[in-house]
Each structure stands twice: as structure tokens, then as C-alpha cells.
Amino acid sequence: MIAAAMTRTEPVATSEAAADDGIVIDVQGLTKRYGNKTVVDQLSMRVNRGEIYGFLGPNGSGKTTSIRMMCGLLTPDAGSGHTLGFDVVREAAQIKRRVGYMTQKFGLYDDLSIRENLDFVARMYSMDRRRQRVDDALERLGLASRQTQLAGKLSGGWKQRMALAACMLHEPELLLLDEPTAGVDPSARRDFWDEIHQLAAEGITVLVSTHYMDEAERCHRLGYIAYGKLLAMGTPGELVERSGFVTRNFSGADVGALSHELEALPAVTMVTRFGNTLHVNGQDEAALDAALAPYRARDDLHWETGKPSLEDVFIHLMRQATDNFS
Amino acid sequence: MLKEFIQLRRDRLTFAMMIGIPIIQMALFGFAINGDPKYLPTVIVAHEQGTYTRSLVRALENSDYFRVVASDVTDAQADRMLAQGQAQFALTIPAGFARALERGERPALLLEADATDPGATGPALGSVQQLAISALAHDLKGTLAHLQPDAPAFEWRIQKRYNPDGITQYNIVPGLMGVILTMTLIMMTGLGITREVERGTMENLLATPVRPLEVMVGKIAPYIIIGYVQVLVILLAARYVFDVPFAGSFMLLMLCVLVFIAANLTVGITMSSMARNQTQAMQMTFFFFLPSILLSGFMFPFRGMPDWAQWIGEVLPLTHFLRLIRGVMLKGNGLPDLWPEIWPLLLFMLAVMLVGLKRFRRTLD
Ligand SMILES: Nc1ncnc2c1ncn2[C@@H]1O[C@H](COP(=O)(O)OP(=O)(O)OP(=O)(O)O)[C@@H](O)[C@H]1O
Ligand SMILES: [Mg+2]
Numbered sequence: 213m214i215a216a217a218m219t220r221t222e223p224v225a226t227s228e229a230a231a232d233d234g235i236v237i238d239v240q241g242l243t244k245r246y247g248n249k250t251v252v253d254q255l256s257m258r259v260n261r262g263e264i265y266g267f268l269g270p271n272g273s274g275k276t277t278s279i280r281m282m283c284g285l286l287t288p289d290a291g292s293g294h295t296l297g298f299d300v301v302r303e304a305a306q307i308k309r310r311v312g313y314m315t316q317k318f319g320l321y322d323d324l325s326i327r328e329n330l331d332f333v334a335r336m337y338s339m340d341r342r343r344q345r346v347d348d349a350l351e352r353l354g355l356a357s358r359q360t361q362l363a364g365k366l367s368g369g370w371k372q373r374m375a376l377a378a379c380m381l382h383e384p385e386l387l388l389l390d391e392p393t394a395g396v397d398p399s400a401r402r403d404f405w406d407e408i409h410q411l412a413a414e415g416i417t418v419l420v421s422t423h424y425m426d427e428a429e430r431c432h433r434l435g436y437i438a439y440g441k442l443l444a445m446g447t448p449g450e451l452v453e454r455s456g457f458v459t460r461n462f463s464g465a466d467v468g469a470l471s472h473e474l475e476a477l478p479a480v481t482m483v484t485r486f487g488n489t490l491h492v493n494g495q496d497e498a499a500l501d502a503a504l505a506p507y508r509a510r511d512d513l514h515w516e517t518g519k520p521s522l523e524d525v526f527i528h529l530m531r532q533a534t535d536n537f538s
Numbered sequence: 539m540l541k542e543f544i545q546l547r548r549d550r551l552t553f554a555m556m557i558g559i560p561i562i563q564m565a566l567f568g569f570a571i572n573g574d575p576k577y578l579p580t581v582i583v584a585h586e587q588g589t590y591t592r593s594l595v596r597a598l599e600n601s602d603y604f605r606v607v608a609s610d611v612t613d614a615q616a617d618r619m620l621a622q623g624q625a626q627f628a629l630t631i632p633a634g635f636a637r638a639l640e641r642g643e644r645p646a647l648l649l650e651a652d653a654t655d656p657g658a659t660g661p662a663l664g665s666v667q668q669l670a671i672s673a674l675a676h677d678l679k680g681t682l683a684h685l686q687p688d689a690p691a692f693e694w695r696i697q698k699r700y701n702p703d704g705i706t707q708y709n710i711v712p713g714l715m716g717v718i719l720t721m722t723l724i725m726m727t728g729l730g731i732t733r734e735v736e737r738g739t740m741e742n743l744l745a746t747p748v749r750p751l752e753v754m755v756g757k758i759a760p761y762i763i764i765g766y767v768q769v770l771v772i773l774l775a776a777r778y779v780f781d782v783p784f785a786g787s788f789m790l791l792m793l794c795v796l797v798f799i800a801a802n803l804t805v806g807i808t809m810s811s812m813a814r815n816q817t818q819a820m821q822m823t824f825f826f827f828l829p830s831i832l833l834s835g836f837m838f839p840f841r842g843m844p845d846w847a848q849w850i851g852e853v854l855p856l857t858h859f860l861r862l863i864r865g866v867m868l869k870g871n872g873l874p875d876l877w878p879e880i881w882p883l884l885l886f887m888l889a890v891m892l893v894g895l896k897r898f899r900r901t902l903d
Binding site for chain 1: 741
């Protein structure tokens with residue numbers, strides 16, 4: 213409260229300092245250890261201006277930790293990098309002013325109203341035209357009529373939208389969203405993503421972590437992290453292609469028992485079950501078809517050529533990682 | 539029930555507190571607390587030296603209740619020592635005492651007591667009548683033996699300074715201010731900051747350009763105001779409900795309060811940098827609060843405690859604040875008399891602040 217009223221004297225960097233080569237996040241070898249556990253290990257990645265970069269990985273893989281290091285909230289134990297052209301270790305203050313970070317856990321105050329929350333955030337950034345900005349944000353959210361409602365009473369979807377509005381208040385160039393749609397219903401998620409695409413179209417760069425595959429598909433580029441290591445990077449199409457997966461879908465009444473049988477075949481890399489359909493993935497098309505020939509001939513099974521899914525690719529990546537690192 | 543025990547075992551701090559607090563309590567109540575304070579510092583203002591003076595000093599020294607810390611001070615010095623609390627009693631031997639005594643005029647000896655805490659001086663004052671009879675017994679023999687019947691050869695004139703009627707409220711009510719401030723300020727800041735961390739709002743705050751120090755100042759400032767509101771409420775109650783006199787300067791009191799509030803806030807902040815959740819912050823508050831009320835001289839006379847307990851007491855801010863506020867309200871002390879209690883507060887604050895700053899996480903590391 214009082215804090216925001218204090219004047220700040222640190223120099224505002226000139227725009228020359230900001231990255232103009234189109235790279236917004238550029239980190240090399242970021243490493244973070246807690247105790248003797250390496251939570252993020254030699255992470256190097258780049259995010260280009262205006263793109264939506266999806267950050268995927270299983271629980272505890274180090275997504276949140278990486279994001280915190282990128283916005284200067286955590287000091288890496290090794291490695292270096294720039295966000296928006298500012299050093300992540302030494303120029304954290306400049307980064308914070310230009311980045312909107314939406315924390316994984318709801319970071320606003322349940323016992324303040326929507327308006328009070330937004331106003332508080334605006335004060336924290338010591339913004340000018342505070343009232344105007346808060347009004348605009350409320351308008352954009354469609355919350356103008358409910359602005360006096362306590363944030364704690366909002367549903368999950370509205371909370372997330374409000375949190376997004378809060379980190380958009382200071383018009384950041386880069387948004388870091390840490391699992392923004394966890395626990396949000398599908399239609400609210402869709403609205404949320406429409407908004408993200410809208411923002412990207414306006415030139416804002418977005419780094420978003422998620423566990424949802426449909427959301428991953430909506431990103432321009434993806435990075436997949438497991439055990440603190442970045443295992444794969446590329447567009448969703450590239451990732452699928454690079455995996456070399458060929459997929460055959462089998463459907464039938466009793467595919468459950470079949471699943472294990474198929475997975476035991478050497479040519480089959482992975483079998484995933486969707487209801488009454490099995491997605492059978494292999495990496496060598498000829499060998500896969502040869503191995504599956506007896507099943508294709510069966511009357512009680514219907515088969516077709518399928519499309520490898522991102523999810524299968526990621527699960528495959530993670531299994532490989534498990535074999536390699538633990 | 540098993541689950542509770544398992545959870546308890548995981549939460550080391552809670553466990554330590556549950557064991558630690560009763561032990562501390564037992565130690566304090568069992569060993570430290572003594573309702574019968576002895577060896578109270580006494581100064582002698584001797585306007586006349588002589589056999590009787592020496593015998594009186596020796597008698598006081600030999601008694602359990604008095605400890606003569608200076609045997610030849612001036613009136614003004616004695617006054618100051620009483621005001622600053624260095625001396626609990628001042629005995630004045632008037633000029634011509636020996637002559638008057640030998641003539642059988644039953645002269646008066648002035649014994650002044652710092653009676654702000656009636657409990658501290660009561661037992662000692664109760665013992666002096668007996669002392670009057672025995673003190674000069676050895677000197678009044680032979681020709682002077684007739685002066686030594688059942689009645690003592692001299693009279694005590696006892697002056698209970700600062701609280702002549704021995705009203706306990708005069709002592710308790712100002713002290714209560716310190717206790718309430720300690721409790722609320724430490725708890726509020728401790729809880730306030732750990733709550734932000736626990737709810738995840740701290741991460742959000744740190745992600746904004748505000749500096750951690752500003753966050754702190756922003757969190758603390760309201761509590762300073764709350765602290766002053768409490769002070770005013772208690773002062774009003776002291777004045778109009780309990781009729782506690784107010785001898786000193788109001789502004790000076792406000793200054794002392796400020797130093798004390800600041801000291802408590804640093805404790806609160808430092809605790810919050812160590813506590814991992816609100817429960818722990820709460821427990822730490824009690825861990826600090828308990829010795830504060832028991833060892834500061836609020837509940838029991840400070841000088842009634844053994845040395846080790848007094849040393850601990852000297853570290854606690856409440857101890858010094860009690861002396862300050864009693865000094866201002868009851869004794870009407872000015873800044874020079876208060877300074878000996880102010881610098882320990884400042885020192886305490888500085889030390890705790892250093893620990894706190896070391897522990898405080900600028901980022902989330
Ligand atoms: N402050 C900390 N102290 C100790 N260990 C930590 C700390 N923060 C995170 N970790 C550990 O680091 C690992 C990575 O955590 P992180 O939060 O980055 O994972 P994540 O990918 O965000 O997971 P999720 O999908 O569950 O959010 C976890 O095993 C976690 O237990
Ligand atoms: Mg996370």
C-alpha cells in the first residue's frame with residue numbers, strides 16, 4: 213500500500229537495450245539445484261517475438277522453476293540468459309517491469325474485490341492513469357458489473373481471467389503463464405486461449421506451460437521438459453514428424469486384452485487406448501505392418517491408418533528419458 | 539489419531555515447541571519466579587559519618603533484603619539512581635543524627651523506596667522495623683543501654699516514591715501496554731507475511747517491480763498505526779478508568795513507544811522469514827511472548843529472579859520498555875534518565891534486523 217507510493221530511482225533502460233533481433237527469451241545452460249537435486253539441468257532455449265511457446269512436461273519436471281528463473285525471480289545456480297534483452301540475473305528489475313507473470317497458484321487476494329485487486333496490482337507497478345486502466349481491464353474482462361465481488365467468490369475460470377487481466381495491466385511485452393488453465397472447464401479454456409491468440413496477434417509474446425494436449429496443439433512452438441532437461445523443441449508438426457511414429461488404429465469390442473498383446477510385439481513402440489480404439493504406434497512402418505498383419509485380418513477388429521498424436525510422442529519422450537536418467 | 543502423530547512428527551518445529559514450551563514454563567515458574575525479592579540495590583546518603591552510620595550500613599548489608607551498592611552519594615545522585623531504577627532504596631542519614639540519637643530524641647531516618655512496583659519493595663519495607671532494633675544493638679551498650687529498650691532508638695520515615703499508596707494498577711496498567719504491543723505486533727507481522735507466502739501471493743508481489751524492502755514497509759506501516767491506536771486506548775483507560783498518574787512528557791512516551799514498536803516489528807519480520815507457515819509463525823510468537831511476560835518484570839518483580847533469568851530479561855525489549863513507560867508515567871523521567879533503557883532496545887533491534895536481513899529472501903530462492 214504505502215510501498216507503491218514510494219518513488220523508484222533505478223534507471224529505466226533505453227530501448228536499444230531491448231532485444232530487437234526478434235528473440236525475446238534467450239537462455240543458455242540454466243541450472244537450478246535444491247539440495248543435491250538438480251531441478252533444472254542445462255536448459256537452453258529461445259522464444260521469438262510474437263509467438264506462443266508451449267512449455268510441457270510432467271509434474272515436477274521443472275517448468276515453474278524455469279519460468280521463475282527467466283523472469284528473474286529465482287537466481288540460477290549456473291547458466292545465463294536474457295529476457296527482453298535484459299540479463300536474468302543482474303537486470304531482474306527491468307524484466308519484471310516488462311513481463312506479465314501469472315503464477316501457477318492464484319496469486320491475488322481472495323479477500324479483496326476484483327476492482328481492489330486490480331487497483332492493488334496497478335499500484336505495485338506505480339502506473340499512471342490507474343483508474344482508467346483498471347476500468348479498461350474490467351471492461352475487457354466483462355466484469356465491470358461485478359467489480360465489487362470478492363475474488364475468492366469467483367469460479368475457477370473467472371479467477372484465471374482476472375489473473376490474466378492483472379498481469380496485462382502494465383501492458384507487458386511478454387507473458388509468462390504457468391498452467392493458466394488448470395482446473396478450468398473446457399469452454400472457459402477455449403475463451404482463454406482465444407484471448408491468448410488475440411494477444412499474440414497484437415505482438416505480445418507468450419510462454420505458457422500446460423498439461424493439456426489440445427492446448428499444446430494451439431501453440432506455435434513447443435518445448436518438452438522432463439527431469440529438468442529440455443528433451444525436444446519444435447512446432448507440434450515437427451515434433452510428431454521427428455518421432456518417426458506411424459500409427460494404426462484398431463477398434464473392436466474387446467480391445468482391452470489386445471492392448472498388452474500388441475505392446476509386447478517388438479515392432480510396436482507404444483499402444484494407447486481411447487475407449488474402444490487402440491492407437492498402435494511404431495517407428496518402422498514396414499515392420500509394424502508386418503507384425504500387425506494377423507490382427508488386421510481378424511474379423512472382430514476394424515483397422516485404419518491413424519495420425520500419431522502429440523500425447524503419444526510426449527509419453528514416448530518421457531519413457532525414453534526415464535530409461536536414460538533414472 | 540495416528541495420523542495426527544505422524545503429521546506432528548513431520549512438523550519438527552511444532553513438535554519442538556510442544557516439548558519446549560512446557561519445559562521453559564516449568565523452568566521459569568519453578569526457578570525464576572520468586573515473589574520475595576531480595577538483595578535490592580540500596581544507596582546511602584550519609585550527611586554524617588560515624589559509628590552509627592557504619593553500623594546501619596553493615597546492618598543493611600547483612601540483611602537479606604538490601605544490598606548496599608553505594609555508601610556515600612549525594613542527594614541528587616540518589617534521586618537519579620532511584621529515577622533510573624539503578625537503586626531500589628535510598629537511605630538518608632541526616633546531619634546531627636548521632637547527637638540526637640544519644641540524647642534520646644529518637645531521630646528519624648529517611649528511607650526512600652522506588653515503589654513503582656509495590657510487590658518488589660513490600661517485603662523489604664516490612665523487614666525494616668525489625669532491623670531498627672537490631673542495627674544499633676551492638677553500639678548501644680553500657681551508658682547508652684537505656685536507649686535500647688523495646689522501642690527502637692530511632693524512627694523510620696519511609697517514603698514510597700512514585701506510588702505512595704502502593705496501588706498495583708499504577709504498575710500493571712502501563713506495563714500492559716507493553717505486553718499488548720508485543721503480542722499484537724509480533725503476531726500480526728509474523729502472520730501477515732507468512733500468509734502471503736502461504737497463499738502464493740508473495741510470489742506475485744515479488745514478480746512486480748516493488749522491492750522486498752518496500753513490500754516490508756508497506757506491510758509494516760499499518761501495524762505501526764494500529765500499535766499507536768492501542769497505545770492511545772490504553773492511555774485513556776489508564777487515565778480515566780484506573781486513575782494512573784501521568785508525570786512525564788507525552789511526546790517522550792510516544793518516542794519510547796516508537797522505538798519499542800520498531801523493535802517488535804523486527805522480531806515479527808525475522809520470525810516470518812523463518813516460519814514456513816502461519817501455524818509456525820504463531821508458535822514462534824508464543825515462544826517469544828512467554829519469556830517476555832514472565833521475565834520482563836511485568837508479572838513478577840524483576841529483582842526477584844535469579845541472575846540467569848535477569849540476564850535473559852535484560853535482552854528482551856519488553857523489560858526495557860516497562861522501565862521506560864513506568865519511568866515516564868510514574869516517575870516523570872526525562873530523556874537523560876531514559877537513555878539507559880533506550881539504547882538496549884536499539885541494540886536489540888539492530889541485532890535482530892541483521893539476522894532477519896540475512897534470512898530474508900529477496901527472490902524465491
Ligand atoms: N523451493 C523449493 N525447494 C525445494 N525443492 C523445490 C522447490 N521448488 C521446487 N522444488 C522441486 O523442484 C522440482 C520441480 O518443481 P517445479 O515446480 O519447477 O515443477 P513443475 O514442472 O512446475 O511441476 P508441476 O507441473 O507440478 O507444476 C519438484 O520436484 C519440486 O519438488
Ligand atoms: Mg509448476
